[in-house]
Amino acid sequence: xxxxxxxxxxxxxxxxxxxxxxxxxxxxxxxxxxxxxxxxxxxxxxxxxxxxxxxxxxxxxxxxxxxxxxxxxxxxxxxxxxxxxxxxxxxxxxxxxxxxxxxxxxxxxxxxxxxxxxxxxxxxxxxxxxxxxxxxxxxxxxxxxxxxxxxxxxxxxxxxxxxxxxxxxxxxxxxxxxxxxxxxxxxxxxxxxxxxxxxxxxxxxxxxxxxxxxxxxxxxxxxxxxxxxxxxxxxxxxxxxxxxxxxxxxxxxxxxxxxxxxxxxxxxxxxxxxxxxxxxxxxxxxxxxxxxxxxxxxxxxxxxxxxxxxxxxxxxxxxxxxxxxxxxxxxxxxxxxxxxxxxxxxxxxxxxxxxxxxxxxxxxxxxxxxxxxxxxxxxxxxxxxxxxxxxxxxxxxxxxxxxxxxxxxxxxx
Ligand SMILES: Cc1ncc(COP(=O)(O)O)c(C=O)c1O
Numbered sequence: 001x002x003x004x005x006x007x008x009x010x011x012x013x014x015x016x017x018x019x020x021x022x023x024x025x026x027x028x029x030x031x032x033x034x035x036x037x038x039x040x041x042x043x044x045x046x047x048x049x050x051x052x053x054x055x056x057x058x059x060x061x062x063x064x065x066x067x068x069x070x071x072x073x074x075x076x077x078x079x080x081x082x083x084x085x086x087x088x089x090x091x092x093x094x095x096x097x098x099x100x101x102x103x104x105x106x107x108x109x110x111x112x113x114x115x116x117x118x119x120x121x122x123x124x125x126x127x128x129x130x131x132x133x134x135x136x137x138x139x140x141x142x143x144x145x146x147x148x149x150x151x152x153x154x155x156x157x158x159x160x161x162x163x164x165x166x167x168x169x170x171x172x173x174x175x176x177x178x179x180x181x182x183x184x185x186x187x188x189x190x191x192x193x194x195x196x197x198x199x200x201x202x203x204x205x206x207x208x209x210x211x212x213x214x215x216x217x218x219x220x221x222x223x224x225x226x227x228x229x230x231x232x233x234x235x236x237x238x239x240x241x242x243x244x245x246x247x248x249x250x251x252x253x254x255x256x257x258x259x260x261x262x263x264x265x266x267x268x269x270x271x272x273x274x275x276x277x278x279x280x281x282x283x284x285x286x287x288x289x290x291x292x293x294x295x296x297x298x299x300x301x302x303x304x305x306x307x308x309x310x311x312x313x314x315x316x317x318x319x320x321x322x323x324x325x326x327x328x329x330x331x332x333x334x335x336x337x338x339x340x341x342x343x344x345x346x347x348x349x350x351x352x353x354x355x356x357x358x359x360x361x362x363x364x365x366x367x368x369x370x371x372x373x374x375x376x377x378x379x380x381x382x383x384x385x386x387x388x389x390x391x392x393x394x395x396x397x398x399x400x401x402x403x404x405x406x407x408x409x410x411x412x413x
Contacts, residue, residue, distance in 0.1 A: 001062055014073075015045070018036075029044075032135050055266065068084065085117075090113075092111075110386065114389075153184035243275070253322055280362075
């Protein structure tokens with residue numbers, strides 16, 4: 001089998017229809033869709049019985065280690081529509097020193113920083129852009145906190161699709177630059193991501209672009225679902241006890257939950273599910289507030305602020321799906337302070353040699369907090385998500401320079 005078979009070999013596909021996540025109403029597959037007729041996210045449904053017959057664990061094990069190995073469980077029908085920049089399987093790494101230090105049990109982190117454009121947004125956007133190519137979409141637009149826009153720009157440019165991207169004014173410089181360099185038209189907006197989303201929504205009718213906002217099109221979630229497929233395979237067709245996920249729009253959390261259900265339906269895993277923990281920043285925690293109040297929906301969080309810009313999402317259209325997943329799984333939603341995020345980031349970098357992004361560090365801080373308050377037990381195997389490479393974020397300057405012309409005081413080393 002060649003290394004690129006996943007990108008070149010036609011495989012049977014099994015999409016039957018799209019389903020409204022709120023009402024269950026059916027929508028036709030292979031047509032352009034944004035939200036359902038009820039204004040809610042659409043979920044892709046498959047002939048799972050057909051997949052069960054067509055795909056075996058052994059056949060899968062022969063395939064190259066990338067996201068496209070799961071083709072039967074993905075919406076793209078023809079290989080010519082696959083727009084790939086090399087979506088490698090991301091490693092799961094133990095953090096034994098941190099676990100020992102804070103009195104934890106088995107502590108693992110899935111490092112999504114290895115993906116194209118340096119974040120897990122590549123998973124969702126490679127699928128959205130491949131489907132856009134399949135459906136003949138010529139212009140895509142999106143509001144972004146940075147990483148999603150970078151992934152959209154990269155994949156859309158690769159596919160020859162025009163992109164227009166809007167991000168909050170204070171989006172990290174590196175994100176705005178990479179979006180622009182990767183061929184998109186990018187604008188800063190003096191507001192938050194939902195303000196950017198309003199511009200995208202308005203332009204839909206006026207410019208005719210396709211709105212790729214989180215959960216406002218059906219395929220980003222299918223891409224993010226591969227995190228669940230991949231980690232279940234990495235765990236030997238099992239799942240960890242608890243997953244800590246940095247939650248903004250929540251696509252990954254909802255996607256993984258969908259992945260586990262599909263894997264059980266095709267007989268690849270049993271009924272065990274991880275407890276899903278939605279991690280948010282204390283300065284923007286709409287899901288935590290709604291979870292604690294027992295509500296089904298999470299109203300907008302005013303004056304949102306946090307150093308973890310990826311999870312600065314004041315309001316999410318998939319709020320009810322995030323909350324449903326957290327509750328169904330027996331998990332919880334937890335907020336961590338910016339100080340705990342910074343401290344966690346430094347601690348893991350210094351002691352494990354692993355540079356997390358602030359959103360990833362938020363999951364570590366949340367694990368630590370949950371261990372201390374008893375919501376997670378030492379006996380539980382916990383998986384954190386580092387969703388982007390720490391190298392994409394501003395790093396503290398180091399200002400120690402030696403003058404090689406002067407004698408060096410070696411006693412300082
Ligand atoms: C680094 C990072 N972490 C987490 C998130 C939140 O992801 P989701 O929308 O799946 O909740 C984002 C979204 O922008 C991000 O960029």
